[in-house]
Amino acid sequence: MQSKKLRIKKRLCSTDLLVLVFCLVHFQPVIGQTTTDLSDLSAFKNPGRSWQLAGAVTADLNKQNILNISPGTGILVNLPDRKNHGIDLYTVAEYGDIDLELDYMMASGSNSGIYLHGRYELQLEDTWGSKTTTSGRNGGIYERWDDTRPEGSQGYGGFAPRQNASRAPGLWQHLKISFKAPRFDESGRKTQSARMLRVELNGVLIHENVELSGPTRGGFGQEKATGPLRIQGDHGAVAFRNIKITNFDRPRQNEDEGRRSNNVYPMLVAASASPVFRSFMDLPGTPRVVHAVSVGSEEKIHYTYDTDTGMILQVWRGDFLDATPMWNSRGDGSSRPAGAVLRFGNPAFALSRLSSDQSAWKTDTAATGFRSKGYVLDNEGKPVFRYRIHGTIITDFTNAIIDGQGIRREITIQKPVPNLYVRLAEGVTIVQIGKEMYLVDNNSYYLRMDDAAGAKPIIRDVNGRKELIVPIGKKVKYSILF
Secondary structure (H helix, E strand, O other), rough: OOHHHHHHHHHHHHHHHHHHHHHHHOOOOOEEEEEEOOHHHEEEEOOOOOOEEEEEEEEEOOOOOOEEEEEEEEEEOOOOOOOOOOOOOOOOEEEOOOEEEEEEEEEEOOOEEEOOOOOOOEEEEOOOOOOOOOOOOOOOOOOEEOOOOOOOOOEOOOOOOOOOOOOOOOOOOOEEEEEEEOOOOOOEEEOOEEEEEEEEEEEEEEEEEEEEOOOEOOOOOOOOOOOOOEEOOOOEEEEEEEEEEEOOOOOOOOOOOOOOOOOOOEEOOOOOOOOEEEEEOOOOOOOOOOEEEEEEEOEEEEEEEEEOOEEEEEEOOOOOEOOOHHHOOOOOOEEEEOEEEEEOOOOOOOEEEEEOOOOOOOOOOOOOOOEEEEEEEOOOOOOOEEEEOOOEEEEEEEOOOOOOOOEEEEEEEEEOOOOOOEEEEEEEEEEOOOOOEEOEEEEEEEEEEEOOOOOOEEEHHHHHHHHEEEEOEEEEEEEOOO
């Protein structure tokens, strides 16, 4: 009996040893990297009076260069004015190769920039609704300055982003940069130029493996192996949060580190060629949507509609669809947005009949009589969706706003039904910021109530989240701005 206990103990020791070895191999931190959070002014040298900390920030779409702040910490805000013109922020620390990740918010009509090493600028600008891109617009790598040209003349070069993936003023935008510093030999001679290995804006790849032959405009000083992170502060109101910089204490081991590793050439669908595209659609954390219809526009604003629920699943700005999953090899029948996408949660019925404005939203078709009737194309080739629910016919039409700032949706009822509601939005937060304007899901998008036929929208609490619903008589018309 004693020897049996001893054998069991030996087996446990062997197992523990294997677990320890596995942990050391698979969970060991990457050597030579340090990640730092810079969302505090203490990380920067001598910040000017225009820079301050805030707990929350909003913008006014109708006022140029204005951000409204609430007391608190965690957000760096630049509010230059006539007395405080604003100065650039420089980090105390200097870096070589880095990965940078942050959120930023532009005021209407504002301008700023991120300088890697204090010399190579990625432009930040309010370019909401623009259908074109240049090196000087949001996400562009600015021109290199040419010292041989006359004073006041333009630089040369520069790299425009692949597409405009920008959000509206007052909405948070997410930026990720993988940067490779220039290389020098022992004598100080530059042997390799700096590179933007990869830049993503709002989840869209906008630059890849871009060589920076020298400092961009405004990037003064001689190139070096290290340099500070610099944030432009003399051009307009801008806010930053969640600034995380990963410094490679040694040069990157792999020249392609930070770049995409995918050899499949993307198979893209242009909105002008095929404005209505049916496919499966995969959304994060949800079952595959099998009756999805994606609708494109020349305004570069697109959306996906679920004919099983009458819900708009997502909208996006930029290129239309990537059909690579459908057409590559044998394919799986799905496509995906090719631009900066904004999703609206799990598929759910757009309309529901409630006993009160606090009743739970319907999650299945029981007693609804729901039946999809597909869609017809109007004179411009745009789909008008139709379905039956609660004994009436619903007509659902969505169109891109002409200036490319979002979509406008109109839901019409053939025969009014008592206690029928439309769910307009749901998210962590929903805040009314104007008579007919709402800011949804922690500054993710705006919802503007264009016509509720006299009905009043209701913000309600549901399982720790917010919902915006409105009773519908004959029609409801609203816009999503993003």
